[in-house]
Amino acid sequence: MYAYDEYDQTFVDERVAQFRDQVRRRLSGELSETEFKPLRLTNGLYLQLHAYMLRVAIPYGTLSSTQLRRLGHIARKYDRGFGHFTTRQNIQYHWIKLEQAPDILAELAEVEMHALQTSGNCIRNVTADQWAGVAADEIEDPRIWSEIIRQWSTLHPEFTFLPRKFKIAVTGSPNDRAAVKVHDIGLRMLKNDKGEVGFEVMVGGGLGRTPIVAKTIREFLPKQHLLSYLEAILRVYNQFGRRDNIYKARIKILVHELGAAKMTELVEAEWQQIKDGALILAPETVARIAAHFAPPVYADSPVFTPEFDVLRLENPEFKRWLKANVASHKQPGYAIVTLSLKPEGGVPGDMTADQMDAVADLAELYGLGDIRVTHTQNLVLPHIRRADLPALWRKLTELKLATPNIGLISDIIACPGLDYCALANARSIPVAQRLTEKFNDLARAHDIGELKIKISGCINACGHHHVGHIGILGVDKNGEEFYQVTLGGSEELNASLGAIVGPALPADRIVDAVGNLVDTYVALRQNGERFLDTYRRIGIAPFKERLYAAA
Amino acid sequence: MPLLKNGSIAADPWKNVPEGEALPPSGPVILPFERWKAERESLLGRNTPLGVRVNNTQAVAELAHDLDRLEVIVLEFPKFTDGRAYSQARLLRERYGYRNELRATGNVLRDQLLFMQRCGFDAVEFEHADPEAAWKASTATFSVFYQPTGDGRTPVERRRLAGLKSV
Amino acid sequence: MIKSKNLEGTQAVTANRLRDGAVVFLTPGHTWSRHINDSAIARSADEGATLLAVGNQAAVERIVVEPYLIEISAEGGAIRPLSTRETIRAFGPSVEEQRPLETVS
Numbered sequence: 001m002y003a004y005d006e007y008d009q010t011f012v013d014e015r016v017a018q019f020r021d022q023v024r025r026r027l028s029g030e031l032s033e034t035e036f037k038p039l040r041l042t043n044g045l046y047l048q049l050h051a052y053m054l055r056v057a058i059p060y061g062t063l064s065s066t067q068l069r070r071l072g073h074i075a076r077k078y079d080r081g082f083g084h085f086t087t088r089q090n091i092q093y094h095w096i097k098l099e100q101a102p103d104i105l106a107e108l109a110e111v112e113m114h115a116l117q118t119s120g121n122c123i124r125n126v127t128a129d130q131w132a133g134v135a136a137d138e139i140e141d142p143r144i145w146s147e148i149i150r151q152w153s154t155l156h157p158e159f160t161f162l163p164r165k166f167k168i169a170v171t172g173s174p175n176d177r178a179a180v181k182v183h184d185i186g187l188r189m190l191k192n193d194k195g196e197v198g199f200e201v202m203v204g205g206g207l208g209r210t211p212i213v214a215k216t217i218r219e220f221l222p223k224q225h226l227l228s229y230l231e232a233i234l235r236v237y238n239q240f241g242r243r244d245n246i247y248k249a250r251i252k253i254l255v256h257e258l259g260a261a262k263m264t265e266l267v268e269a270e271w272q273q274i275k276d277g278a279l280i281l282a283p284e285t286v287a288r289i290a291a292h293f294a295p296p297v298y299a300d301s302p303v304f305t306p307e308f309d310v311l312r313l314e315n316p317e318f319k320r321w322l323k324a325n326v327a328s329h330k331q332p333g334y335a336i337v338t339l340s341l342k343p344e345g346g347v348p349g350d351m352t353a354d355q356m357d358a359v360a361d362l363a364e365l366y367g368l369g370d371i372r373v374t375h376t377q378n379l380v381l382p383h384i385r386r387a388d389l390p391a392l393w394r395k396l397t398e399l400k401l402a403t404p405n406i407g408l409i410s411d412i413i414a415c416p417g418l419d420y421c422a423l424a425n426a427r428s429i430p431v432a433q434r435l436t437e438k439f440n441d442l443a444r445a446h447d448i449g450e451l452k453i454k455i456s457g458c459i460n461a462c463g464h465h466h467v468g469h470i471g472i473l474g475v476d477k478n479g480e481e482f483y484q485v486t487l488g489g490s491e492e493l494n495a496s497l498g499a500i501v502g503p504a505l506p507a508d509r510i511v512d513a514v515g516n517l518v519d520t521y522v523a524l525r526q527n528g529e530r531f532l533d534t535y536r537r538i539g540i541a542p543f544k545e546r547l548y549a550a551a
Numbered sequence: 552m553p554l555l556k557n558g559s560i561a562a563d564p565w566k567n568v569p570e571g572e573a574l575p576p577s578g579p580v581i582l583p584f585e586r587w588k589a590e591r592e593s594l595l596g597r598n599t600p601l602g603v604r605v606n607n608t609q610a611v612a613e614l615a616h617d618l619d620r621l622e623v624i625v626l627e628f629p630k631f632t633d634g635r636a637y638s639q640a641r642l643l644r645e646r647y648g649y650r651n652e653l654r655a656t657g658n659v660l661r662d663q664l665l666f667m668q669r670c671g672f673d674a675v676e677f678e679h680a681d682p683e684a685a686w687k688a689s690t691a692t693f694s695v696f697y698q699p700t701g702d703g704r705t706p707v708e709r710r711r712l713a714g715l716k717s718v
Numbered sequence: 719m720i721k722s723k724n725l726e727g728t729q730a731v732t733a734n735r736l737r738d739g740a741v742v743f744l745t746p747g748h749t750w751s752r753h754i755n756d757s758a759i760a761r762s763a764d765e766g767a768t769l770l771a772v773g774n775q776a777a778v779e780r781i782v783v784e785p786y787l788i789e790i791s792a793e794g795g796a797i798r799p800l801s802t803r804e805t806i807r808a809f810g811p812s813v814e815e816q817r818p819l820e821t822v823s
Contacts, residue, residue: 033783
């Protein structure tokens with residue numbers, strides 16, 4: 001993974017000093033709250049319901065054991081002993097004090113981490129596929145390009161006061177695990193017919209109040225032009241994005257209002273002016289960064305061992321865990337293990353400091369010290385020898401990180417919601433908790449199969465409910481918490497936005513409603529269809545009918 | 552409002568002449584962009600320094616052919632959160648080769664001075680208890696820069712490629 | 719978020735403390751307490767406006783950030799917010815195990 005050189009380290013240290021001074025000037029009164037707020041947001045520090053919330057960047061979801069340990073230390077020393085992984089591969093701490101924030105950033109800088117640009121109207125954390133570097137279907141490791149974009153976007157002097165936030169995602173695989181189609185810029189790596197690798201560039205996707213799927217504005221962009229093309233897009237957006245209404249300020253609105261053709265024309269015209277300038281990527285630059293992401297030297301690993309075989313035959317829990325949480329690796333004898341942060345009754349995406357320390361150790365012991373964060377709020381150990389799976393599974397089970405539910409009904413995505421967030425209209429976590437309790441029978445969960453439930457506590461859609469197979473949106477109806485259900489959303493490359501089933505349901509009926517929807521699917525599915533497939537075949541009517549008949 | 556030029560307080564000899572107001576018989580004048588476009592011929596006949604004030608929705612490309620006739624261009628930050636003038640500044644400097652004074656006005660705060668300088672501003676109208684100290688501190692906050700702009704600094708990547716050590 | 723609208727009914731002023739972000743309530747002595755039961759109670763729109771002005775002054779003095787009025791009930795000596803949101807703010811997230819509030823410094 002990327003390691004800072006002296007320049008990166010100097011930069012992040014200078015940034016800590018800058019923020020320390022900004023906090024000092026706020027506390028002394030030299031800066032008003034109005035002046036300070038964008039500055040603290042550019043450092044990922046929000047004022048939420050209960051305290052300041054700090055969002056720490058985890059670039060493209062990649063962490064070392066050392067870094068994970070430091071995140072646990074920060075949870076313990078400065079927070080309440082836990083952290084929350086987000087749908088953009090970052091981590092949030094809910095109980096931070098402003099006056100300690102500079103010290104926290106200093107401790108993060110020691111392990112090459114920061115909280116830069118995790119908030120504010122600037123370019124945010126670049127997210128990528130959590131299986132980058134290990135998935136068999138990968139064309140190229142997207143993290144090389146994510147790191148290049150990360151550096152270019154760090155305190156970009158022209159693009160620090162955009163109309164609104166700006167999110168970029170990169171996938172290196174045709175099976176997109178990075179939700180590129182619902183990002184402001186989505187980049188998909190592909191090969192042209194000459195066998196050259198480049199990017200499909202998609203612009204103007206997003207969720208929130210106005211969910212839209214991104215439009216392709218360039219089918220193939222050669223790699224060396226990546227930064228100049230992004231600069232062209234950002235310059236067009238910075239100049240023409242709406243600034244009169246914060247709900248209409250994202251680039252998706254600009255693309256929608258201009259049309260994809262006009263947007264393409266503007267970007268291409270700007271790009272023509274700069275494409276052969278200083279932003280061309282030198283092959284040495286790419287090679288140097290790519291070297292950080294070179295595949296590790298894999299020790300030999302037999303594909304099966306007796307212990308593994310026996311356990312798989314004798315232990316249905318282990319077998320279920322293999323099926324749901326363990327995926328094939330491109331290196332024979334290795335596996336990709338997803339750690340479920342969705343235990344029964346748990347808060348989706350939360351992890352205690354003790355768990356973080358333990359996983360850091362496990363990653364070192366079994367996994368080359370490499371940990372990933374998914375945008376579905378789970379963690380991944382991407383290099384595990386198959387022979388080590390039984391031992392790892394036992395340890396993860398003790399840590400309550402082995403619930404065999406990845407991609408299944410209880411692998412729920414939920415934003416922090418009204419329990420923590422100043423923007424929320426309703427709570428989301430308790431709904432998730434009650435759903436995991438209702439569907440705690442893992443055999444049944446496996447029978448139900450792939451079912452992605454996503455819950456947002458407000459229209460800002462941080463829970464990505466628009467792209468949930470079942471999406472749940474919390475709303476406030478006359479001071480009561482109600483929940484609106486959508487069906488059929490998907491964030492894969494053939495992305496779709498969920499359709500509203502009917503009137504919002506009160507809090508005490510939402511959990512049974514999900515049960516009803518599942519029953520409808522199970523009754524009507526054919527030929528091994530997933531929930532999404534059945535929905536796409538039969539449409540919303542059968543679900544709606546049964547749901548509101550029972551109401 | 553103090554004027555900082557290249558980090559030092561400077562006298563401001565320029566007179567803003569808004570729409571509808573008569574031009575003074577002599578002296579350096581800054582005209583709003585629309586007025587410049589309308590009266591360009593007669594303005595170029597004046598034997599005094601000329602400047603233009605552009606708001607952040609106007610296209611600076613329209614000034615491209617007159618840049619050697621203008622001694623100051625003023626760009627606006629109506630709110631400090633409105634960053635359109637950063638793009639306008641870079642286009643003027645890097646695309647169209649403007650070399651004279653490029654001035655920022657409006658809601659200019661100390662924490663944006665470095666970004667402004669990087670984008671090509673060499674002058675700011677800036678209210679502060681100690682503007683020179685603020686400029687000096689702000690523009691010295693960082694020694695590492697990731698993006699090439701027209702500001703003359705060597706971005707990190709070029710230093711890496713040249714094998715240079717950080718200063 | 720209700721900021722400085724003039725609300726009818728019983729109200730209190732709440733804010734977040736600048737230094738640590740803690741949820742606090744304006745007391746009759748014009749100090750700030752972590753406990754909603756210590757709140758000064760406004761019983762009219764005018765009283766509310768007066769209390770809010772005190773809160774705004776505390777923001778200027780850099781004690782708190784973004785004070786605003788909330789609707790409360792004050793029956794039987796226990797003050798409770800009327801909205802779910804303010805209840806969660808006053809008493810903590812509904813999903814964390816109860817931790818005692820840190821002592822007010």
